[in-house]
Amino acid sequence: MDSYWIDSTKNNATFEKLAQDIACDVCIIGAGLFGLTTAYYLAKKGLKVVIIDKQEVGTHTSGHTTAKITSQHGLIYDYLIQSYNTNFAQKYLNANQEAIANIKNIIDSENIECDFKYEDNYVYTTNEQDIEKIKAEVAAMHSLNFDAEFVTKTELPFNTLGAIKFKNQAQFHPRKYILGLCNSILRNDGQIFTNSTITDVKKDGNYYYSYTHSNKIKSKYVVLASHYPFLKVPGFYFAKMYQVISYVIAIDPKTKLFNGMYISTETPPFSYRTVATPDKELLLVGGYSHKTGEKIDTTFIYNKLEEEAKKYYPDCEILYRWNTQDCVTLDKIPYIGEYSNLMPNMYIGTGFNKWGMTSSNVAANIVTDKILGIENKYEEVFTSTRLQPVKNRWEVRNMIKDTTEGLITDKFKIPTDTLDSIEKDTGKILEINGHKIGVYKDTSGNIFAVNPICTHLGCLLNWNNLDKTWDCPCHGSRFNYMGTNIFDPAINGLEIYNL
Numbered sequence: 001m002d003s004y005w006i007d008s009t010k011n012n013a014t015f016e017k018l019a020q021d022i023a024c025d026v027c028i029i030g031a032g033l034f035g036l037t038t039a040y041y042l043a044k045k046g047l048k049v050v051i052i053d054k055q056e057v058g059t060h061t062s063g064h065t066t067a068k069i070t071s072q073h074g075l076i077y078d079y080l081i082q083s084y085n086t087n088f089a090q091k092y093l094n095a096n097q098e099a100i101a102n103i104k105n106i107i108d109s110e111n112i113e114c115d116f117k118y119e120d121n122y123v124y125t126t127n128e129q130d131i132e133k134i135k136a137e138v139a140a141m142h143s144l145n146f147d148a149e150f151v152t153k154t155e156l157p158f159n160t161l162g163a164i165k166f167k168n169q170a171q172f173h174p175r176k177y178i179l180g181l182c183n184s185i186l187r188n189d190g191q192i193f194t195n196s197t198i199t200d201v202k203k204d205g206n207y208y209y210s211y212t213h214s215n216k217i218k219s220k221y222v223v224l225a226s227h228y229p230f231l232k233v234p235g236f237y238f239a240k241m242y243q244v245i246s247y248v249i250a251i252d253p254k255t256k257l258f259n260g261m262y263i264s265t266e267t268p269p270f271s272y273r274t275v276a277t278p279d280k281e282l283l284l285v286g287g288y289s290h291k292t293g294e295k296i297d298t299t300f301i302y303n304k305l306e307e308e309a310k311k312y313y314p315d316c317e318i319l320y321r322w323n324t325q326d327c328v329t330l331d332k333i334p335y336i337g338e339y340s341n342l343m344p345n346m347y348i349g350t351g352f353n354k355w356g357m358t359s360s361n362v363a364a365n366i367v368t369d370k371i372l373g374i375e376n377k378y379e380e381v382f383t384s385t386r387l388q389p390v391k392n393r394w395e396v397r398n399m400i401k402d403t404t405e406g407l408i409t410d411k412f413k414i415p416t417d418t419l420d421s422i423e424k425d426t427g428k429i430l431e432i433n434g435h436k437i438g439v440y441k442d443t444s445g446n447i448f449a450v451n452p453i454c455t456h457l458g459c460l461l462n463w464n465n466l467d468k469t470w471d472c473p474c475h476g477s478r479f480n481y482m483g484t485n486i487f488d489p490a491i492n493g494l495e496i497y498n499l
């Protein structure tokens, strides 16, 4: 199902497919929040920009977000001070606080109607053992001279034991904002192409050539704004990030809602924000996130979210259900800047850790400054080519374990299921004549068989019974049951078998 954001802006944007070879100053691959914001800033500075996307603009992660615009990225500041230092944490905070103001400036100067609204943001807990963590975060914020407050009462319809409040954060309708950015880019002579997949980027002399299946774009600069970079080397981002899926429902509560935006300290957390639509106020309830491709039963995740919502809004109507995924870095800091030291003039912004509203603006500013040859005061915090010891050993261990299982261990396990043992409307991996085959049996008993090996780096895929997809536990690529690629970093679909 489409998100509310996409459903409510369905017919508002259509762009052409790239149908000829073209040239520009900057080729931006990906029309999500990062790519379009970068294009906006560069086009304003008079550079000739081309943005190209394999789907329609803002329909990937940025079209399925919850769109809280905040510098409060969970309980991150105490971690940053402990893992780095106060100066580092201060820069991270200032960059993200400035991003809120930058987004508001764009909205005002371009007259974008996107339901922007200032709201306070809270990280709350209902667990006794997390109260000290919240208090430590409040102390961290005070050491950064930021006015954060410890509160025990919020407007949520249930009791919390404690929360940290950041005032004057914000929320908006992300796709209306994205479409406003597109209009402004076009007014500044930028070009936007959609339904055009870039399959490779090659350097020749001083220029890059970005190839679709039939055409190429020549440019001096390339910005990889494709969410998870589809180029594998020499960036090696696949060794530094993984993807996490989160689920969202939009409900009509049939009663008055609260003020504020909220996320809990639990793992995985619950998230709440309101949405003003033309005729009623909706509530977004998010939660049950997990690593993409994890071997868990996803079938009832929306039911669980609905049960949660109905505890507090028993008469509510469920209007939308959606999920999407974001890239998570091992040290909790996005990668922004040069794609690789070996590829000058190619830039990246990724690993927004589910906080891409402000992070994409921070990234767009840093990359714009790099292309214009201006030093950015925050660039060192986000250095994309960093090789520091990883701060989060638990994440590293997990990632190595999942990648080893997907690439090696699971490939040698012999599945015990047979074609007959697969229940209708589910999928399994079978072993037939020594080959692993991914089989989905639909509700009528029709069989859809694919080679269950990810076309990105060759990991064995896992079946996701909620979305009826084959998901990669290593780097998060996803394919529908017919083998079509639906989520990066893979570009190509799966091989199809006739059984």
Ligand SMILES: Cc1cc2nc3c(=O)[nH]c(=O)nc-3n(C[C@H](O)[C@H](O)[C@H](O)COP(=O)(O)OP(=O)(O)OC[C@H]3O[C@@H](n4cnc5c(N)ncnc54)[C@H](O)[C@@H]3O)c2cc1C
Pocket (backbone or CB within 6 Å): 029, 030, 031, 032, 033, 034, 035, 052, 053, 054, 055, 056, 057, 058, 059, 060, 061, 062, 063, 064, 065, 066, 067, 068, 069, 070, 196, 197, 198, 199, 225, 226, 227, 230, 244, 245, 246, 247, 248, 286, 323, 324, 325, 326, 349, 350, 352, 353, 354, 355, 356, 357, 358, 359, 360, 488, 491
């Ligand atoms: C459920 C959920 C809720 C979230 N809520 C929040 C929130 O409340 N606040 C917040 O700050 N952040 C939130 N985030 C994070 C935020 O939504 C993302 O970080 C952000 O949208 C990522 O933007 P992007 O431009 O990097 O990626 P995208 O929006 O995914 O854009 C990348 C684009 O690149 C295109 N592309 C990919 N490969 C190619 C190719 N080969 N050729 C051409 N085009 C290509 C894709 O089609 C896509 O349009 C949330 C994330 C999730 C998963």
